[in-house]
Amino acid sequence: MANETIKTAANAMDLSELFAGVIADFKPDSSVQKVGHVIQVGDGIARVTGLSAAMQGELLEFTAEDGRVISGLALNLEEDEIGAVLIGDVDAIKEHDVVRTTGRLVDVPVGEGLLGRVVDPLGVPLDGKGDIKYDARRPVEFKAPGVIERKGVHEPMQTGLIAVDSMIPIGRGQRELIIGDRQIGKTAIAIDTIINQRDTDVICVYVAIGQKASTVAGIVETLEAHGAMKNTIVVSASASDSAPMQYIAPMAGCAMGEHFIYTGADGKPANSVNKGRHVLCIYDDLSKQAVAYRQMSLTLRRPPGREAYPGDVFYLHSRLLERAVKLSDENGAGSLTALPIIETQAGDISAYIPTNVISITDGQIFLQSDLFFQGIRPAINPGISVSRVGGSAQIKAMKQVAGSLRLDLAQYREMEAFAQFGSDLDDATRQILNRGARVVELLKQPRYAPMPVEQQVLVIFAINKGFADEIEPERIGEFRDGLIQYITSANPEILKAIAEQKQISEETEGLMMEAIEAYAATYVDE
Ligand SMILES: Nc1ncnc2c1ncn2[C@@H]1O[C@H](COP(=O)(O)OP(=O)(O)O)[C@@H](O)[C@H]1O
Numbered sequence: 001m002a003n004e005t006i007k008t009a010a011n012a013m014d015l016s017e018l019f020a021g022v023i024a025d026f027k028p029d030s031s032v033q034k035v036g037h038v039i040q041v042g043d044g045i046a047r048v049t050g051l052s053a054a055m056q057g058e059l060l061e062f063t064a065e066d067g068r069v070i071s072g073l074a075l076n077l078e079e080d081e082i083g084a085v086l087i088g089d090v091d092a093i094k095e096h097d098v099v100r101t102t103g104r105l106v107d108v109p110v111g112e113g114l115l116g117r118v119v120d121p122l123g124v125p126l127d128g129k130g131d132i133k134y135d136a137r138r139p140v141e142f143k144a145p146g147v148i149e150r151k152g153v154h155e156p157m158q159t160g161l162i163a164v165d166s167m168i169p170i171g172r173g174q175r176e177l178i179i180g181d182r183q184i185g186k187t188a189i190a191i192d193t194i195i196n197q198r199d200t201d202v203i204c205v206y207v208a209i210g211q212k213a214s215t216v217a218g219i220v221e222t223l224e225a226h227g228a229m230k231n232t233i234v235v236s237a238s239a240s241d242s243a244p245m246q247y248i249a250p251m252a253g254c255a256m257g258e259h260f261i262y263t264g265a266d267g268k269p270a271n272s273v274n275k276g277r278h279v280l281c282i283y284d285d286l287s288k289q290a291v292a293y294r295q296m297s298l299t300l301r302r303p304p305g306r307e308a309y310p311g312d313v314f315y316l317h318s319r320l321l322e323r324a325v326k327l328s329d330e331n332g333a334g335s336l337t338a339l340p341i342i343e344t345q346a347g348d349i350s351a352y353i354p355t356n357v358i359s360i361t362d363g364q365i366f367l368q369s370d371l372f373f374q375g376i377r378p379a380i381n382p383g384i385s386v387s388r389v390g391g392s393a394q395i396k397a398m399k400q401v402a403g404s405l406r407l408d409l410a411q412y413r414e415m416e417a418f419a420q421f422g423s424d425l426d427d428a429t430r431q432i433l434n435r436g437a438r439v440v441e442l443l444k445q446p447r448y449a450p451m452p453v454e455q456q457v458l459v460i461f462a463i464n465k466g467f468a469d470e471i472e473p474e475r476i477g478e479f480r481d482g483l484i485q486y487i488t489s490a491n492p493e494i495l496k497a498i499a500e501q502k503q504i505s506e507e508t509e510g511l512m513m514e515a516i517e518a519y520a521a522t523y524v525d526e
Pocket residue numbers: 180181182183184185186187188189377378445446447
């Protein structure tokens with residue numbers, strides 16, 4: 001027995017040496033260019049024969065009769081033919097056209113030149129502002145860094161929305177899902193978050209999937225108007241683009257963002273001295289990408305699974321979202337934060353794609369239409385929204401005030417049903433209802449008005465300390481905005497102290513109490 005173990009070990013040694021030799025001698029031959037032909041084409045899908053050497057996910061070159069070259073992606077490798085999706089001008093390709101393998105994966109141009117631009121998923125400009133100067137190319141699919149190359153998420157990615165930054169804080173490198181029915185403010189949250197990055201070191205990538213071209217044009221205009229386009233890339237595969245374009249868009253946008261986390265400001269690879277940058281990627285939305293993928297898969301005759309989606313749609317989304325990362329210091333400490341968006345039907349989060357993406361992300365911002373139509377906007381339900389990264393993504397000052405805010409709101413939601421009994425309530429319950437109604441008002445926020453974190457801390461502090469308890473709920477918004485204006489001009493040192501020390505020191509707390517009292521006095525007099 002012992003002898004046999006030794007013998008097996010010896011054999012294993014021989015084998016591993018043998019393999020080492022084979023691996024050392026292996027020279028990948030990227031010059032091999034196999035040529036095949038299209039045997040059938042339709043709906044952006046081509047069946048190709050004669051390309052036995054093609055790799056899964058390899059970039060193919062289709063040459064149309066008029067000489068135009070169209071890209072394709074090898075997806076179904078079968079024994080004597082392959083199924084490929086055409087990307088770009090799909091109608092140019094006909095039966096019998098020539099197809100070549102390239103030995104490369106599908107890649108997109110990346111670099112500083114993309115900032116401020118609107119492009120399609122292949123990096124072709126859509127904004128009529130002329131050619132783009134690229135620094136390099138990156139494959140659209142990229143294996144996410146492992147744990148060793150990462151470190152914990154610890155810096156805040158401020159959205160500028162009080163409801164999110166206080167109760168569902170997002171950290172740089174996190175994946176937070178924005179989910180809800182149509183037309184209740186999902187895109188609005190994403191756009192406000194981009195606007196809030198305009199004066200920061202964060203580069204934003206907004207990927208529009210399956211939206212109307214006019215909607216995307218409106219978003220670009222909004223970003224321009226708020227000075228947020230200069231550090232933003234917009235990638236658009238609109239509803240009128242082919243399914244493969246919509247399918248590839250989020251991966252392409254991710255690759256364009258990824259370039260910046262692996263590259264320092266000098267354009268050289270990031271490392272412990274040459275810091276990588278911070279990126280925010282928004283995929284609006286992955287429901288439409290899943291539908292495009294389903295369409296492609298059915299046309300490729302892959303077996304349909306649950307809700308007719310192909311079985312690997314989960315893998316598609318997990319590969320994409322795993323690329324959100326906070327890199328370790330040795331890797332330049334850059335970060336890529338992902339905010340995927342999912343549209344639900346009648347609030348049903350138990351459908352296939354929503355459950356998938358919920359399970360892949362680190363938390364969700366749930367929007368609800370009943371809240372939206374009650375005028376609670378952003379229509380976030382804080383009860384079921386979470387961020388699993390949580391407090392480590394908040395500055396200390398926010399942690400100091402946010403805890404009691406969440407508690408006030410939760411108690412309010414519990415007691416709300418009793419509100420109708422009016423005068424029969426005991427004092428404690430009445431106090432909870434009073435405070436809760438004011439917190440709800442505090443969290444309402446108009447679009448395009450992101451609030452710096454120190455201002456958020458100030459207004460939450462004022463509510464916590466009861467300064468607004470006597471003010472009618474309808475006037476809380478006015479009270480809040482007035483307070484910020486007042487402190488900004490009368491006691492700017494308070495906001496400065498919170499912003500710089502990132503905490504509420506005893507001294508700051510004293511100053512705040514005094515200043516807010518003075519403001520509240522002028523407010524009541526009015
Ligand atoms: N905080 C808000 N305050 C006021 N209106 C809002 C707010 N958020 C969204 N809206 C409005 O609601 C509508 C739908 O928003 P949108 O973000 O496009 O929804 P979705 O992306 O969920 O379909 C838009 O007209 C938008 O202006």
